[in-house]
Amino acid sequence: MTRLLGQLEEERRKLNELEKESLEQGIPLFENEAVQAQSRKVDELIVQLHRKRAEREHQLR
Numbered sequence: 001m002t003r004l005l006g007q008l009e010e011e012r013r014k015l016n017e018l019e020k021e022s023l024e025q026g027i028p029l030f031e032n033e034a035v036q037a038q039s040r041k042v043d044e045l046i047v048q049l050h051r052k053r054a055e056r057e058h059q060l061r
Helices: 002-024 033-060
Strands: none
Touching: 002 033
16 A cells, blocks of 8 residues: 555656646646646546555455
8 A cells, every 4th residue: 555655646746747837838737638647647546545445444344
């Protein structure tokens, strides 16, 4: 799980940088495909983390 958290942190950092660059260039975030792709990557990692936590909780019961 620690690896997943580290990966999520790194991908969020990348997303924040892409968002910042997009806004500086005057490109709306929803029109920037790189931002959208990175956002989907972050979303998937969040889902994976949530599933692992749910599995762990279920096993502890």
